[in-house]
Amino acid sequence: MSEALKVEDLSVHYDTREGALQALRDVSITVPEGGIVGVVGESGCGKSTLINALLQLLPENATIPAGRITLQGEDVTRAGTRRLRQMRGQEISVVFQDPMTSLNPVLSIGRQMRDIQYRQQGSRAAKDSRSAAMLGRVGIPDPVGKLAAYPHELSGGMRQRVAIAMAALMRPRVLIADEPTTALDATLEVQIIELLKELQQEIGCAILFISHHLGVIAELCDRVVVMYAGVAVEEGPVADVFLRPGHPYTIKLIECDPGKLKEKVTDLPSIPGSLPDLTDPPAGCIFRPRCDRATEICATPPPRKGLNGAHWAACHHAKVDKA
Amino acid sequence: MSAFRHTLMGRLLADPLAVFAMAIIALLVVSALLADVIAPHDPSAMNLADRFASPSATYWMGTDNLGRDTFSRLLQGGRIALYVALTAVSIAGLIGLILGMLAGFGPRWLDNALLFFFDTLRAYPTIILALALAALMPRGLGTVIIVVVITSFAEYGRVVRTQTLSLKNAEFILAERAMGASFARIVFHHILPNVLGPFFILAAMNLPVVITIEAGMSFLGIGVPPGTPSWGATLKDGFDYIRTTPWILLSGGLPLILATLGFTFLGEALRDQLDPRLRKTR
Known part of the structure; x- marks a missing residue:
């Protein structure tokens, strides 16, 4: 299978008054043709920067400062x-x-959908019927x-469907979904996920699905990349990463998923500490200040330890899967 | 008919305020266009025997100090007022609209440069600038229009820029860029419809202001040439004789009040109808 989208060792810095803010550091993501890859991480992990970088x-x-983004070669x-x-x-x-802000408030749905078809040939009526067919x-x-x-x-769910219809109307080779279900309630979330799956089959596009919601990623994606503070810390097939996480951050992230809770608690679990200052990131492992397994060796850059096949984690302490 | 109800005009006709506003404006426009037909007297004909006549069946609004029929002069003056207002507002609005969108959506340096330009122009008091320009240019309607354009386009520019700026980082603009839309496509297809609402209300509300500027410049003697029938000139005559014959001033102010009300109401109705979020009915 060839790659629809390949990000190689991408770094993105922002010039700020405090110096260069290293929003992304050496991130590599490969989305195969027709595949669905998830990117998961908390707020501030560099998801938006990644999307903007992909779109330039x-x-x-x-x-x-470094890296390549290859789209269809x-x-x-x-x-x-x-x-x-x-x-x-x-x-x-x-x-x-x-979906509340991603549509132009003063133009009708039909006008916006006709507008994005400006590259295609055809009459207004033809474009409108194409829009209507996609809405249906x-x-x-x-x-x-x-x-x-x-x-x-x-409604919000309807608008998100319209936004998906507009994106699908373009028949792109790669579709980026930027937390498309975050603003929706749980029942709609499932429907939207199913819809994305179906469309992906029909159009044959690859999907890069970005979310902080572990359940959605597990439901939809083949592979997942876990990001923390602008660094990809773990990557692998969804089942491997979620069932046998190798990086301490992934382990914590899964522990903090409210869906995992079995009994009532007064406080939801969280990871102690906060994101590091990205203008002056800690040397070595980026997660070291918040990690309870950190030792002296963690002050040196962690290697990408292959755990099992295509599953790796950037941690000195990661153990190779026995299963 | 059902299709018509959803057009802009159809929706305006369903709004009582808009109908009232359009009736006033229609009255002003028709009376200005047909001034020669309606006018009971020659607006320039002097009848010294009937100086300062009170309103009567012959002279509906009385006569002025030279015995000219005030009603006929106001009808003629309406032509000048509407011509100046519509021309000046269209030119100033168009300049302001384009510069404002460029400032709001263009690069930072262009925004700063245009803002500096807008603020410099806006810092000038209209009347002082009018007096200065009137000293340099021949007296006439052209000068009045130029003065109004120079002093008012910055206001449109400011409003349009602010609107554009608030849209610049809106997600739907980012979505359009992500779909590969060009600069011109985003500005004209997506920003423009969003700024037109506030723009139109500002333009409609500025029309009466422009009419008063014309009246004010004529009042100061730097507007239309002496003898030309104009609302401002009538007001000035009325002002000179306010102690003895107040009706000249009163009738001179009447069309100004009507024009202000009509255009302001139309502006408000347009704003309600142009922004789909403010529409009460579908």
Whole structure:
């Protein structure tokens, strides 16, 4: 299987008054053609920076000191402005987190969906019928009537379906889903996940699914990358990473999942400490200040220890799977 | 008919305030267009025997110090007022709209440069600038329009820039960029419809202000040439004789009040209808 999207040793720094903020450090992610890869991590782990870097829509003060991003074999960090515009939408497309703000409030759904088809040939009517067909496909009742509706007239779940329909309408090779279910309630979450799965089968695109919700990742993805403070700390097939986590951060993250709780507690579990200052990250392992297994060796950069096949963790203490 | 109800005009007609506003504006426009037909007297004809006549069946709003019929002069003055207001607001609005969107969505240095420019212009008091320009340029409507454009486009620019800036980082703009939309496509297809609402209300509310500026410049003697019928000139005449014949001033102010009310109400109705979130009915 060839790679739809390949991120190699990507670093992204932001110039700030306090110095260079190292938002991403040596992150590598590979999404195979037609595969679904999850990225999981708490707020501030660099998920948004990663998305903006993939789209080459980083803020003005961001620099990419090292690394390559290859989309369908083409290095996007070297692509010109024109080529990038072509690639956005056609080859890579995004479903954003908050369906309340990801649609233009003053334009009707139909107008927005027609608008994104500006590259395609065809009459207005043809584009509108394509939009309506896609709205019907994502499970919106009365799709033709909904073309005249404005975003504020739809519920959150409906809007997220519209956003997915818009992203799918472009038939991208890679679809980035940026926490598309976070703003929705649990029943809708399942429906949206199912919808993404179906669309992925139909369009044959690859999905990079970004979330802090472990359950959703486990449900949807083949592989998962665990990120902490701009560093990929563990990667592997979903079952391996969640059942036999190798990195202490992944272990803590799974322990903190409220879905794992078996009895009532007054305080939800959390990881003590807070994210390190990324303008001056600790030497060696990035998780060392919060890790209860840290020893002296952790002050040196941890190796990527292969645990079992494609499953690895960046920790000195990770043990090779016996299973 | 059901399709018409969802067009802008259809929705405006369903709004009593908008109907009232449009009725006033229609009255002003029709009377200005048909001024020659409606006017009971020649607006420039002097009838010294009937100086300072009170309102009567012959002179509906009385006559001025030269015995000219005030009603006929106000009808003619409406032409000038509407012409100046519409031209000046369109030009100033268009300049402000374009510069404002550029400032809001363009690079930082352009924003700073344009803001500096806007603030410099806005710091000038309108009347002082008008007096200065009037001293340099020939007296006439062209000068009035230029003065209004120079003093007011920065206001549109400011409002449009603020609106654009608040949209610049909106997720739907990021989504559009992620879909590969170009700078022009984002500005004209996505930013523009979002800023048009506040822009139109500002423009509609500025129309009467422009009419008063024209009246004010004519009042100061730097507007239209002497003898030309204008609302401002009528007000000035009325002001000179306010102790003996107050109706000249009163009738001179009437069209100004009507125009202010009509355009302000229209602006508010437009704002409610242009922003789909403020619409009461679908």
